[in-house]
Amino acid sequence: MGHLASQALTSVRLVRFYLDRIEAVDRSGPTLRSVLYVNSKALEEARILDEERRNGRIRGPLHGIPVLIKANINTGDQMPTSAGSLALENFFPPEAPLVRRLRTAGAIILGKTNLSEWANFRSPHSSSGWSSAGGQTRNPYVLDRSPSGSSSGSAVALAANLCPLAIGTETDGSIVSPASANGIVGLKPTRGLVPAEGIVPISHTQDTAGPMARTVEDTARLLAVLSGWDASDLFAPGITDSLASLRIGYAYNWARILPSVQQVMERAVTTLEALGAQVIPIDLEASEAVAKAESQVLLYEFKEDLEQYLRTQGAPFTSLGELIRYNLEHQDRVLPYFGQEIFLEAQTQGPKTEQLYREALDLCARFERDQGIGPAMATHRLDAIIGPSGGPAWKIDHLLGDHFLGGSAMLPAISGYPHLSVPADFIGELPVGLSIFGLPRSEATLFRIGWSFEKARNIRRSPRFLPTDPE
Secondary structure, X not given: OHHHHOOOOOHHHHHHHHHHHHXXXXXXXXXXXXXXXXXXXXXXXXXXXXXXXXXXXXXXXXXXXXXXXXXXXXXXXXXXXXXXXXXXXXXXXXXXXXXXXXXXXXXEEEEEEOOOHHHHXXXXXXXXXXXXXXXXXXXXXXXXXXXXOOOHHHHHHHHOOOOOEEEEEEOOOOOHHHHHHOOOEEEEOXXXXXXXXXXXXXXXXXXXXXXXXXXXXXXXXXXXXXXXOOHHHHOOOOOOOOOOOOEEEEEHHHHHHOHHHHHHHHHHHXXXXXXXXXXXXXXXXXXXXXXXXXXXXXXXXXHHHHHHHHHHOOOOOOOHHXXXXXXXXXXXXXXXXXXXXXXXXXXXXXXXXXXXXXXXXXXXXXHHHHHOHHHHHHHHOOOEEEEEOOOOOOEOOOOOOOOOOOOOOHHHHHHOOOEEEEEXXXXXXXXXXXXXXXXXXXXXXXXXXXXXXXXXXXXXXXOOOEOOOOO
């Protein structure tokens, strides 16, 4: 960004670099399939922004910076909001408020990224990063490994240096999990901090868009634009490396998914303690009943929220039933690897006035109030909590689907609290992330911890596009 400000680099050169790299790396070469659509007007927009800069007009902090947007977010241009589905490949709804904020700040929408179709809410046997519109996105570190989902394209594009900034969306893990699997930084903000209008929905109680980047600082500055907050409230360039005043809880039981993940977390705890933080082991867990209640809430909200979105945005389909029929009629292209079981189950749900929905929603709220993140932080007087963002990426499996072992996403997702994933280490050739989460609107604290950890560990490295793990 500094090179643009000094005019040592133009936006035209920057956009052309990324467009050439997308063609060379994403569509040929390793064929990552992370970018679903490219903005045909990106160079023209870059020329206008360069001219404005030469004339002393700066629109905002992202003036002339290319950004990739997940393809379930309305961009109000010639790029469809398909959510990865062929059913919506000719759907061009009005610009989402968050995209308007990006453009007002001077950003160039470079393109739209591939994703797990319907944000991974079509089948329990899905393959993360696969969509009927874009095919299978691949992890750039090891190409036969999953990129995780559902913001897979955004994370892969950042890891492979196809853009400097990207936007993802999350309902439960869809930003932090691909951030972890692809060695980049991703933030699920406090729910409501970033406007959710103009995003293909799953659940109004859990959905949010969020910033993704290769560094904590860039992630924070992108959040400032998306949220309307002053960047100085989120990230201070002169911030001390010391975390001496902070008490951080460690959800140690979540690291038991693999011995190698436990080792990564032990090293992370050692780093945080060396930075001055007091790290307190805590036992934080949600019951099976809470997980089931979350699933019930999502099923109810998905049907009603999606149908309202389709009707109000002028989509070619107006009901979940119509989409189910479309998928069946085009099953050779849409359902070649996995089905639409979640669609079918959501279709059977009644209105949100039903007692089953109200009881499930109430159980989730009571859990957070009595046993969740808030009570744990109050009991132990914590500033934040850490845990593993996930394990190393599993092999892509179109027969059996994803092999996700676990992570830290569910409780911050249910509560709507902020959740930051930063690169923590590598297990073999595969990156894994450190999750940092806390109370609503505590993003500044999460960024402080993440920034200090990032500087101390400095573990991120560029992917080598290996065909398979040599081990």
